[in-house]
Amino acid sequence: MRFCRAVFIIISLVSLAGLVSAQKEKRQPLTEDQIDKIREAGIFPDQRIELYTKFMDEHAETIKGLTNRRQSVARGKRIDDELLDLTELMDELGSNLDQYSERKADMRNSLKKLNEAAPRWVQILRTLAGEPYFDEARKEAIEAGEELADEAKRLLNEQSAYFATHKEEKGQERAEPKPAAQPN
Numbered sequence: 522m523r524f525c526r527a528v529f530i531i532i533s534l535v536s537l538a539g540l541v542s543a544q545k546e547k548r549q550p551l552t553e554d555q556i557d558k559i560r561e562a563g564i565f566p567d568q569r570i571e572l573y574t575k576f577m578d579e580h581a582e583t584i585k586g587l588t589n590r591r592q593s594v595a596r597g598k599r600i601d602d603e604l605l606d607l608t609e610l611m612d613e614l615g616s617n618l619d620q621y622s623e624r625k626a627d628m629r630n631s632l633k634k635l636n637e638a639a640p641r642w643v644q645i646l647r648t649l650a651g652e653p654y655f656d657e658a659r660k661e662a663i664e665a666g667e668e669l670a671d672e673a674k675r676l677l678n679e680q681s682a683y684f685a686t687h688k689e690e691k692g693q694e695r696a697e698p699k700p701a702a703q704p705n
């Protein structure tokens with residue numbers, strides 16, 4: 522009888538754990554309105570980068586605002602969520618930058634803004650005292666921020682050099698094939 526009861530309890534707990542995990546939603550770091558704005562920017566690299574920069578700045582400022590509040594479980598959870606969202610956005614923007622740089626899109630204006638913002642975000646993350654509740658997320662966010670800052674700086678230097686020698690391509694969204702010269 523005890524064995525049957527133990528098996529029933531184990532099965533019940535496993536079923537309950539399955540239901541709880543099925544109810545968990547994947548976090549979305551952007552609101553529906555922000556997602557719509559990113560979609561509208563679509564193929565315009567400068568606009569997309571500026572939007573991502575703006576949205577990441579909002580997350581970083583929220584984290585900064587939570588820094589001085591009294592420590593609590595709710596505060597720790599909120600900071601952890603914000604850090605996860607910020608990290609995801611940094612990774613997403615890094616992927617976009619890779620894609621746009623392959624297309625030789627002129628992103629210098631937005632890269633300048635990103636170059637100014639990324640070190641500020643990393644500084645906010647570094648001044649955030651580590652707490653067990655969000656320490657791992659904080660470390661990942663710092664790493665993602667440093668990688669993004671390095672990539673933005675490298676791309677800005679590459680783009681400045683490229684468009685200095687290819688002035689006719691300034692402001693382009695993607696490199697267009699040049700028409701072949703016609704023989705006389």
